[in-house]
Amino acid sequence: MTDQSDTLRSELRARLPDRLPPRLGVAVSGGGDSVALLHLLHEITQDEQTKLFAATVNHGLRPEAAAEADQVAELAARLGIPHETLLWQGWDGSGNLQDQARQARYRLLTDWARRSDIPAVALGHTADDQAETVLMRLGRASGVNGLSGMPYARDQNGITLLRPMLGITRKSLRDYLSQLGESWIEDPSNHDQKFDRIKAREALTELGPLGISAQSLARVAENLAQAREALALYTQETARKIAKVDGGDVCIDRNGFGLLPVEIQRRLVVGAIAWIAGQGYPPRGATVDQAVTAVGEGRTLTLAGCLLISHQDKTWFCRELNAVATETAAPLEVWDKRFVLSGPQTAGAEVRALGEAGLPQVPDWRALGKPRQALLSSPAVWSGENLLAAPLADYSNGWTAEFAPQKPEFYSSLLSH
Structure with a gap:
């Protein structure tokens, strides 16, 4: 040799x-x-x-x-x-x-x-x-x-x-x-x-x-990769303090967000969108800047298959209903590349978005304290036009919604961008 x-x-x-x-x-x-x-x-x-x-x-x-x-x-x-x-x-x-x-x-x-x-x-x-x-x-x-x-x-x-x-x-x-x-x-x-x-x-x-x-x-590139890792770690630590996961959504405290350096604000926005909508090319710089501004000003914005919703002193990052309106899966299959729903064996059961037709069938959904639009895009179990369950809307009827095995935990996902 x-x-x-x-x-x-x-x-x-x-x-x-x-x-x-x-x-x-x-x-x-x-x-x-x-x-x-x-x-x-x-x-x-x-x-x-x-x-x-x-x-x-x-x-x-x-x-x-x-x-x-x-x-x-x-x-x-x-x-x-x-x-x-x-x-x-x-x-x-x-x-x-x-x-x-x-x-x-x-x-x-x-x-x-x-x-x-x-x-x-x-x-x-x-x-x-x-x-x-x-x-x-x-x-x-x-x-x-x-x-x-x-x-x-x-x-x-x-x-x-x-x-x-x-x-x-x-x-x-x-x-x-x-x-x-x-x-x-x-x-x-x-x-x-x-x-x-x-x-x-x-x-x-x-x-x-x-x-x-x-x-x-x-x-x-290697030197900057080390800087990237340091910034990602700071973003993760910050997210643990000002962001919480609720079902498939990320809820960010706007007051805490406003105190962050712009670079960390951008990373948190990109990370939340990527975790919800899936990996791929991140939104371009100008689009990310719009999202950062929308969070700071408490405005609603649609971006990359996600919906940013101002609710009280928080901004919710959730899936946009239009992005999943035609998504279907059988129980135990992965829906929207994120969720697996399981429950009682039911002939003809199908997983679809809760949507406008399903939300009125969920008792007391307002008591959850979540924005209405965030619930619309959550996974639900249907039999034809009859709603059987909506686990993330606190209407389980024996059904559970869990993340797919390959789906990373939100906070750890912030280290992978």
Whole structure:
């Protein structure tokens, strides 16, 4: 084993969990970064009690994609690593192609991991990818979160996504593969100037004389990631003092909110919205500013599938009724990606929003002290047009509403943004 191999392996291992899970996944596109990751993880897992599994996402966007996935399968077989090709189907041609493909890739990988009992999947993002991300976010005038770049680890759909190579350059990985005598696939889109990421890649070559490199920008991102973690911890501690969870809603004391630094106000707003409406891209800066102002002034606002309601000296963050008006689920299934309702076996029972038709059937709902609109979007059990139960409106009839297993607790979720 060469000194370079030892160095890369040491750097990569330092960014992985201290104890690897018994089964670890790795996403391999066939490009140089992911092929190097596959080899390095193969070396690492030989010495640890971990079995490695590989997956390739075929987006079906290029004629060569199927053959490239087959090449990865052959490489994995040569290394004795189980491999599966995941095919993206169903894109209707709408929306931003790169964004749609990215979301599909993560969905396919996390579905594969859950299906295969794999708790964590390693991804091949490098210091160059991190630097390009920081440059693009500079162009959008991002704050601390945006400029901290991609995290080394994050949870998505109940699977931990690991990026252990964010401190390693693309060149060093290709040098390593060349020493191994290993080939890789060059994606032609990596030279397509219509993509912002490729423009950022070209811009990096011009910034070298200023000392701005992939490695320096990756270090900037890491420094800001530490600041992000400190701010997230302060936000969590603050939330425990001025915010409470009531069913699926978050109720914030406006007086306490008004005393906070603006950055913490913004983080609390974004965190509450993300916890209620689901993870995804957070609202843009100007929209978040509107929400912060609405809380401070006690105004009602609809934002990202949530409703902010002023009620006495509090602001309630709740699900917007329109966002769940057509959501249905059977008992014991997940409704609105948040709740699981269970109760007496009832033929034809269905979970839907309580809504305008259901609230009048709930006795004494006013005694709960909650805003009417917050109750409308809560989950209820129906048989046709007859309301059987509304557990979060204190009308249970033997039914309970619990958070889905993958749903994080609100306060802990504030550390994941």
